[in-house]
Amino acid sequence: MSPKTTVILVIILNFHLIWASDPDPVQDFCIPDTKPGSTSHIHFSNLPCKNSPEVIADDFVFSGIKSAGNFTETGFFAKSVTPTLFPGLSTLGMSFVRADLDVGGINAPHFHPRATEVAFVLEGMVYSGFVDSTNRVYARVIEKGEVMVFPRGLVHFQMNVGDSPATILGSFNSQNPGIQRIPEAVFGSGIRYELLEKAFGLSAREVGLLRRRFISNGKR
Amino acid sequence: MSPKTTVILVIILNFHLIWASDPDPVQDFCIPDTKPGSTSHIHFSNLPCKNSPEVIADDFVFSGIKSAGNFTETGFFAKSVTPTLFPGLSTLGMSFVRADLDVGGINAPHFHPRATEVAFVLEGMVYSGFVDSTNRVYARVIEKGEVMVFPRGLVHFQMNVGDSPATILGSFNSQNPGIQRIPEAVFGSGIRYELLEKAFGLSAREVGLLRRRFISNGKR
Amino acid sequence: MSPKTTVILVIILNFHLIWASDPDPVQDFCIPDTKPGSTSHIHFSNLPCKNSPEVIADDFVFSGIKSAGNFTETGFFAKSVTPTLFPGLSTLGMSFVRADLDVGGINAPHFHPRATEVAFVLEGMVYSGFVDSTNRVYARVIEKGEVMVFPRGLVHFQMNVGDSPATILGSFNSQNPGIQRIPEAVFGSGIRYELLEKAFGLSAREVGLLRRRFISNGKR
Amino acid sequence: MSPKTTVILVIILNFHLIWASDPDPVQDFCIPDTKPGSTSHIHFSNLPCKNSPEVIADDFVFSGIKSAGNFTETGFFAKSVTPTLFPGLSTLGMSFVRADLDVGGINAPHFHPRATEVAFVLEGMVYSGFVDSTNRVYARVIEKGEVMVFPRGLVHFQMNVGDSPATILGSFNSQNPGIQRIPEAVFGSGIRYELLEKAFGLSAREVGLLRRRFISNGKR
Amino acid sequence: MSPKTTVILVIILNFHLIWASDPDPVQDFCIPDTKPGSTSHIHFSNLPCKNSPEVIADDFVFSGIKSAGNFTETGFFAKSVTPTLFPGLSTLGMSFVRADLDVGGINAPHFHPRATEVAFVLEGMVYSGFVDSTNRVYARVIEKGEVMVFPRGLVHFQMNVGDSPATILGSFNSQNPGIQRIPEAVFGSGIRYELLEKAFGLSAREVGLLRRRFISNGKR
Amino acid sequence: MSPKTTVILVIILNFHLIWASDPDPVQDFCIPDTKPGSTSHIHFSNLPCKNSPEVIADDFVFSGIKSAGNFTETGFFAKSVTPTLFPGLSTLGMSFVRADLDVGGINAPHFHPRATEVAFVLEGMVYSGFVDSTNRVYARVIEKGEVMVFPRGLVHFQMNVGDSPATILGSFNSQNPGIQRIPEAVFGSGIRYELLEKAFGLSAREVGLLRRRFISNGKR
Structure with missing residues (x-):
């Protein structure tokens, strides 16, 4: 098989196609x-x-x-x-x-x-x-x-x-x-502390607490 | 009040406005x-x-x-x-x-x-x-x-x-x-017998029976 | 050529891509x-x-x-x-x-x-x-x-x-x-007899006749 | 009839309602x-x-x-x-x-x-x-x-x-x-001569001739 | 002018019409x-x-x-x-x-x-x-x-x-x-304290402080 | 690699996929x-x-x-x-x-x-x-x-x-x-002279001049 073929197959396997509209x-x-x-x-x-x-x-x-699953x-x-x-x-x-x-x-x-x-x-x-x-x-x-x-x-x-x-x-x-869940989207996404402090009138410590509460593993 | 005014008010009361889009x-x-x-x-x-x-x-x-209402x-x-x-x-x-x-x-x-x-x-x-x-x-x-x-x-x-x-x-x-309910829309709406006979391969009598079954009161 | 490659090519040849919107x-x-x-x-x-x-x-x-083709x-x-x-x-x-x-x-x-x-x-x-x-x-x-x-x-x-x-x-x-042609969609598609009998007030024999008239070859 | 009423009726008669979408x-x-x-x-x-x-x-x-009407x-x-x-x-x-x-x-x-x-x-x-x-x-x-x-x-x-x-x-x-008919929309609508001269590389006289040919009566 | 007329005019003046789509x-x-x-x-x-x-x-x-206006x-x-x-x-x-x-x-x-x-x-x-x-x-x-x-x-x-x-x-x-501004929409809109406490892991006092900061005058 | 495979890869490389909607x-x-x-x-x-x-x-x-680039x-x-x-x-x-x-x-x-x-x-x-x-x-x-x-x-x-x-x-x-630029779309695209002469009331020579001005290299 030629190298060219390999590249193409990788693309097809790894990406999803663009675009669709409701x-x-x-x-x-x-x-x-x-x-x-x-x-x-x-x-x-x-x-x-x-x-x-x-x-x-x-x-x-x-x-x-x-049926329902486990509660958070x-x-x-x-x-x-x-x-x-x-x-x-x-x-x-x-x-x-x-x-x-x-x-x-x-x-x-x-x-x-x-x-x-x-x-x-x-x-x-x-x-x-x-x-x-x-x-x-x-x-x-x-x-x-x-x-x-x-x-x-x-x-x-x-x-x-x-x-x-x-x-x-x-x-x-x-x-x-x-979906955007407000606590996670705002405090758990990695927006700069300074901006969040000013936006909510909170101290750096308070924003830090919220951040630790809502940030998921592996977020930047 | 002038006659012209009267007409306009009647219009406003009796008709619904046109157009809307999802x-x-x-x-x-x-x-x-x-x-x-x-x-x-x-x-x-x-x-x-x-x-x-x-x-x-x-x-x-x-x-x-x-809760449900009465069944048909x-x-x-x-x-x-x-x-x-x-x-x-x-x-x-x-x-x-x-x-x-x-x-x-x-x-x-x-x-x-x-x-x-x-x-x-x-x-x-x-x-x-x-x-x-x-x-x-x-x-x-x-x-x-x-x-x-x-x-x-x-x-x-x-x-x-x-x-x-x-x-x-x-x-x-x-x-x-x-909504269009097929029995009523097709047999109860007043489509010409001849067309329905040919469309469904039914006799005039059969179409007549279906028509009487599905036509609502007051239909033309 | 590897088996994996074969599978992918088959997919590309046999299916049409999803989605489009007017x-x-x-x-x-x-x-x-x-x-x-x-x-x-x-x-x-x-x-x-x-x-x-x-x-x-x-x-x-x-x-x-x-020009037109043959009439049904x-x-x-x-x-x-x-x-x-x-x-x-x-x-x-x-x-x-x-x-x-x-x-x-x-x-x-x-x-x-x-x-x-x-x-x-x-x-x-x-x-x-x-x-x-x-x-x-x-x-x-x-x-x-x-x-x-x-x-x-x-x-x-x-x-x-x-x-x-x-x-x-x-x-x-x-x-x-x-397009949905009513006779074929309703009587020729394979909807259960019992439902059609009740929907149209027809006997099992009558529904059977209509079904045979409108069902296409190869329908389930 | 009160003055207020008069104003409203004038509005209803003289304007068409806004908005609609295909x-x-x-x-x-x-x-x-x-x-x-x-x-x-x-x-x-x-x-x-x-x-x-x-x-x-x-x-x-x-x-x-x-049937058709008169040709232009x-x-x-x-x-x-x-x-x-x-x-x-x-x-x-x-x-x-x-x-x-x-x-x-x-x-x-x-x-x-x-x-x-x-x-x-x-x-x-x-x-x-x-x-x-x-x-x-x-x-x-x-x-x-x-x-x-x-x-x-x-x-x-x-x-x-x-x-x-x-x-x-x-x-x-x-x-x-x-609809926008190009000759009338471009040369008959009243766009400044200077812009049209530059856009089409025409002289003022040439634009003037085109303008007279395509401008409708009563245009500004 | 009849009472009926009066009512209608009030409606036309006080409400805006429904519906529109981009x-x-x-x-x-x-x-x-x-x-x-x-x-x-x-x-x-x-x-x-x-x-x-x-x-x-x-x-x-x-x-x-x-030009810009006054800063908040x-x-x-x-x-x-x-x-x-x-x-x-x-x-x-x-x-x-x-x-x-x-x-x-x-x-x-x-x-x-x-x-x-x-x-x-x-x-x-x-x-x-x-x-x-x-x-x-x-x-x-x-x-x-x-x-x-x-x-x-x-x-x-x-x-x-x-x-x-x-x-x-x-x-x-x-x-x-x-537009929905998160601080005002979440903390200044009147959502029940209990829900906000649980959603953000905050105390009643903390939610109360945020609420006072973001609630506008005249909110319910 | 089979000839069939080659054809498919060429398609994937040379064409863009159909369809998308705003x-x-x-x-x-x-x-x-x-x-x-x-x-x-x-x-x-x-x-x-x-x-x-x-x-x-x-x-x-x-x-x-x-910044801007060179002017035309x-x-x-x-x-x-x-x-x-x-x-x-x-x-x-x-x-x-x-x-x-x-x-x-x-x-x-x-x-x-x-x-x-x-x-x-x-x-x-x-x-x-x-x-x-x-x-x-x-x-x-x-x-x-x-x-x-x-x-x-x-x-x-x-x-x-x-x-x-x-x-x-x-x-x-x-x-x-x-985008359609009128001078190029109308005079530079290759529409028949006769139609343009009649549409704008111009002579063949005048249309020819406009055509030479606006036609791009390589147009048919």
Whole structure:
């Protein structure tokens, strides 16, 4: 095999293809092909589609959110279902999430850069709300069977105020809404101390404490 | 008051304003104003927005799908929640539906012209599927906690194959996905007998029976 | 050559790439490359673009709908022109169709999941209409030189009511509008008998007859 | 009647409402209401929709391009059909045009800022083409039954090179594609002489001649 | 005048119309009419358009960002230019901002829910960056003549690290990108103490201090 | 290596992938990979994305428009910055341009098929304007610190009317707005003489002179 060939194959294996856009698909659907050889290195939403005869009903069914997983320290569990987990969503402009809150647990303030969320309470009593561009908060307790909508790109949050675990099913109008959790994005990402001190009116020590709390391993 | 003035006011009261488009809102949200004077004649999605100080958290919460209503003859109940019922959805590009199926009940073949649907089974065992542009069906039984996706504009259907009522929560990536139920749209809408006879290979009598079954009162 | 290499090449040859979206191209145009080596297995709308110097005026001209082909049993002929047939349409958000109707011929109720259609009558007298989301039909006879518009995703139909063949030119605002023909999609796709019986109020025998009439060879 | 009332009515009568966007309608259709009282001063695409029961099949049919009108000096006739002429197109993202060319007649270089055009030759032999962003021209003669596509926003043109009048049916993927005819837009719009002299390398006299040729009455 | 009339006029004066969407205008432009009678109560982006003859070149020119205004406590000044300030931007899908930073001044972490920003440094040395969905920060010092891009909906920030005031010109691909400043949105909006304590690992006293620092007058 | 393999590799190296659309990215960003092996033959906006750990802050900073380059004969310099020059813009729906005008220099009438432009005057006095679909011109002199907006797809132009060089920073709401310069697109592209003579009312000699002036080397 020539050296040239080798280089090309490395590229195909190691990078995912650019670009995709939520609105207005030009095909009925596209089930990314994940068989051996396409390898897990390739971003799912950019894999080639399966040929039609290979697509089956199971490709459009997802069974992975029947139950919650382990809670975090703040009593939270979430499983986001985008095309990476559920390839059948590819190109269809939607995704969803199951979130569970332990008694007193919280879903810290966060937002989704690319989607509105419709959140349905499957179980529990949840203090739930969002903040608009004028810094007004719209929040109240919602209960089983109630639905709250969080407009695209606005900071929102939830806290279980009932006496049993709560479960929420959220739907998004993007196949990959993205997420920024405020504590981690602001204090755990590596923004310069000086800027954070001035932005929040905190001392270097206070920013340092927050930073150590939220920075993940391996961050720069 | 001059006659000209009268005419104009009648127009304002009786018609809803034109046009709206799902993608990319240019404001955080818009709660249509429904106070006395705007009258129920005006299409909700085209009402003026409430002024910001009048908007409250309740505007973003919907409590009307906690339970099912009466089943139809085919064992079906559905409540579609668009901005008409839940004004907080306006301009946000999403809506949802609660559907219930009695034992053996069906949700007849139908499609939504303007949205993909993500359907989550809250209770029950549901035979669920859709048909693609090549007339292939993708269908199987899904159960509580499972999710099926129906790509935009494709015919889909559901049937309760379990031994207790089933409940489904569907989400859409349009604030008004629209719906066409095949039996009613084709046989109950008033399309000429001759065309339907030829299209389905049925006799005039057979088409007549189907027509009487599906035509609503007051149809032309 | 290593086994790994073989697998990758098979993937490239056998699958088409994912994703594309109608609105807002980011280039003037893109003529998919179809020379030997790209093979007919690859979906046209996802082929690489030709290099600019290889693009010629002929790439933007289509000559394949000058005449009708053979009529079906219901007196219908249609040739849909999407990027697969006319690569110059790629990324431009439009496609078109020539449809011919023999005397008494019909274009059975169908819809396009992803486009509005503007239908121009080139020849003949055509009973033409569509059904809206409230199951109202809007239909009348239109003649040579007249145009009817079918809104996106709504069921529509045509029947030649004149005494000579009719020809229609339809344009779409999607490069791949898709199509679902109701008789085939509902009765010929393999949806369970029981569901169809209940949906249409038909007996098992009646559904069976319709199924045999509309199922294609090789369907599951 | 109070002065305040008078002011408001003047506003309603004299201005058209802002805003509308081609993609993704949130309703089946919208037939603007044009009855007495709404007056012709209001832009059609922003009128209120008719109430559903008032909408009829005729609202979706256009009969005004069965024949050509008078040719201009350059042997050209065109009738653009947007919602202003054919209200049924409102919100549906499409429009169309009938263009006729006398023997030797031309459709001068022009472009549509907001749409791709698919042009179908109904009669005649037409030299037809467009220019891309690198100033390459793609042009050839097309004949009855052939179709040429002009990508969104690119300069294109047509000339009847046959020995009988030609007729073209153009479709657009915008309800209001807009148009800029180069001779009139550049030389007839009132751009300063000095800039045009430098841009085209022409003398003041030459620019003056072109200006007089293309400026319309009443231009500033 | 009848009571009914009075109610209607109040509505027209006090509320702004719903809905608008950034992409794909269906007209060349729309200059909202702001003359007496339309009143300042109406949201600019939903006013009727001026009639064409009333539109002038000045409608498309903005002169209000030639100089900076007073700095805030954190050494920051910003003037966002959307259709409210510059009506000519209406329906065109763009807006812009002038931001000035005193020596050591900061633009606190914030994001724009509906737009990407291209930020051009007109003067000064600016530490500038953003955080992605995985909480990685991309930041460095940029200087006069350099440009940084902040992807849609991601938290970004700036700090003047030079020894003279800095000026930045930011452009957005939405006519109303919106903004959420993290300190004010999270600590100054009225989210329950308990949730914020848990989210940031702070004491009630610490949250209280932050709340007093960032809450605006008149917030609930 | 088999002949089949060779063919495939040639395709991958020589063509760029099809398709991309400005609106609504489904990922935070995408930095096209340009390392050896991907080769310069591939269109930047369709390269695979870099893996996240390889992306750095510099990928989002552009330093190439700090100064002007050489002026053309008409006293003009422009550097358009799209993803080809600044890969960080990929998928983000924006691009920009630096334009410089010598004393008396012009930016000839041109338009961008796919974007609105917001033009900020960094230095100088510039006669600046555009033409709408009705051939009305909107033009005036703007100076340092002023901004003019050119609606999507409309012909616009600039001329330095001050006594020192002028600099303009233009922003676009497309990652690749495209451009058609009228003199070159119309007279330098190879449109048939006869059509241009009739369109502009010029003699064959006059068209010939314009053609020689604007045709580039190597045009057909």
